[in-house]
Amino acid sequence: MKAEFDALAIQADQSYWLDGKPFTGIAVCRRTDGTIESEVSFVDGIQSGSVIDWYPNDQMAFQGTIRNGVYHGECKTWNPNGCLVKVEIYEYGICISKKEYSASGQLLSEFQITPADPNFALLELHRRQNQ
Numbered sequence: 001m002k003a004e005f006d007a008l009a010i011q012a013d014q015s016y017w018l019d020g021k022p023f024t025g026i027a028v029c030r031r032t033d034g035t036i037e038s039e040v041s042f043v044d045g046i047q048s049g050s051v052i053d054w055y056p057n058d059q060m061a062f063q064g065t066i067r068n069g070v071y072h073g074e075c076k077t078w079n080p081n082g083c084l085v086k087v088e089i090y091e092y093g094i095c096i097s098k099k100e101y102s103a104s105g106q107l108l109s110e111f112q113i114t115p116a117d118p119n120f121a122l123l124e125l126h127r128r129q130n131q
Helices: 120-129
Strands: 002-004 016-018 025-030 036-043 046-054 060-067 073-078 084-091 094-101 107-112
């Protein structure tokens, strides 16, 4: 099921509802000219599944995955010309790796989470709780 994002009602618990029920489906956000800016998947009122954003020229700007309201999995970002400029991997909303590229595809920077990172202990906790 698809619905306009503006039709969803956000609840106090940050869930999204449509017609008095938690929304399951794809919410579409449109620009003022009616073109699609983004699509977000929901399951039982919570953002879960794919997230896709587009530039006004219909070029994909971002593609990622959300689970239980936070990024979980691979997220990619492109510039308006269609060049991949960033790839991030998330677990439970925590970025565990990131690569940034120039418009010509040259690797500019790279990040990998380490035990010294302040979020590492939280990541380990999530991993243990979700085994």
